[in-house]
Amino acid sequence: MGSKSDLRTMSAASDVLRQFGIPFEITLVSPHRTPHRMVEYAENARKRGLRVLIAGGGGAAHLPGMVAAFTTLPVIGVPINSTLSIQGLDSILSMIQMPTGVPVATVGVDSAANAAVLATQMLAINNARLTDALEKYRITLKDRVMRTIEELRKGGFQDDV
Numbered sequence: 080m081g082s083k084s085d086l087r088t089m090s091a092a093s094d095v096l097r098q099f100g101i102p103f104e105i106t107l108v109s110p111h112r113t114p115h116r117m118v119e120y121a122e123n124a125r126k127r128g129l130r131v132l133i134a135g136g137g138g139a140a141h142l143p144g145m146v147a148a149f150t151t152l153p154v155i156g157v158p159i160n161s162t163l164s165i166q167g168l169d170s171i172l173s174m175i176q177m178p179t180g181v182p183v184a185t186v187g188v189d190s191a192a193n194a195a196v197l198a199t200q201m202l203a204i205n206n207a208r209l210t211d212a213l214e215k216y217r218i219t220l221k222d223r224v225m226r227t228i229e230e231l232r233k234g235g236f237q238d239d240v
Contacts, residue, residue, distance in 0.1 A: 080135045081109045081142045088159050088189045089135045095195035099212050102203065104129075110141040117142070121149035131198040134183075135191060137161025143183045154203055155194045156183040183197035 080089045090103065096103045108117045124132060132150065134143040135157035143156030158170030167188030174185040186193040196216075203209035 080105070080107060081111070081137075081140075081207050083107065084133045084161060085137065085159055089133075089157065089191045092135075092157070092191035092195040092198075095192050095199070099195075099199050099209060100217075101199060101209075108134075108142065108146070110145045117145060118149050121146045124150050125154055131155065131201050133157060133191070133194045133198055135159050135178035136173070137167070137170055140164075140173040143174050143185075144177055144181065146178065147181050147183050153198075154183050155197055156185045157191045157194045158185065158188045160188050211234075 080086065086105075093103065093105055094178045106120070107113070108115050122134075128151060131153045132146055133155045134146050136142040137159035137222055138161055140156070140158060143154055147154040156173060158164075158167045160167035160170070164170055171185065171188065174183045175182050184197060186197065191225035196213075199213060203213055
């Protein structure tokens with residue numbers, strides 16, 4: 080993430096990665112205040128054993144795109160609705176409008192949890208444990224919705240399903 084204030088949003092990714100038992104690191108890498116650190120971080124990520132990078136940014140949100148420019152690892156961008164942001168729209172645009180050959184997979188505004196799920200799906204391509212954990216996770220999501228539907232029905236609500 081580019082600044083400490085992004086931790087409020089990005090901590091949701093940490094929670095999901097912990098839930099799936101995926102080791103991770105979280106740090107500050109500012110493309111504006113510590114550009115040399117950002118370049119070094121991105122260029123050495125693969126050598127350090129990282130396989131997917133999740134980068135959050137608000138406002139102009141240069142971090143995900145700049146990280147993607149210096150690594151061939153997949154980069155998932157999390158647009159952050161920061162105080163400098165136009166409700167996250169500027170952040171989204173800076174991530175989705177990347178030039179050909181330097182993609183940033185982008186999730187919704189403040190959707191760090193979805194970024195972590197997407198990273199888990201990428202890692203699960205060749206990992207049976209993660210595939211199984213993702214399948215169980217999806218069942219848990221479905222069961223939670225079905226319980227809510229049942230609670231609503233008990234209260235007189237009828238759905239169209």
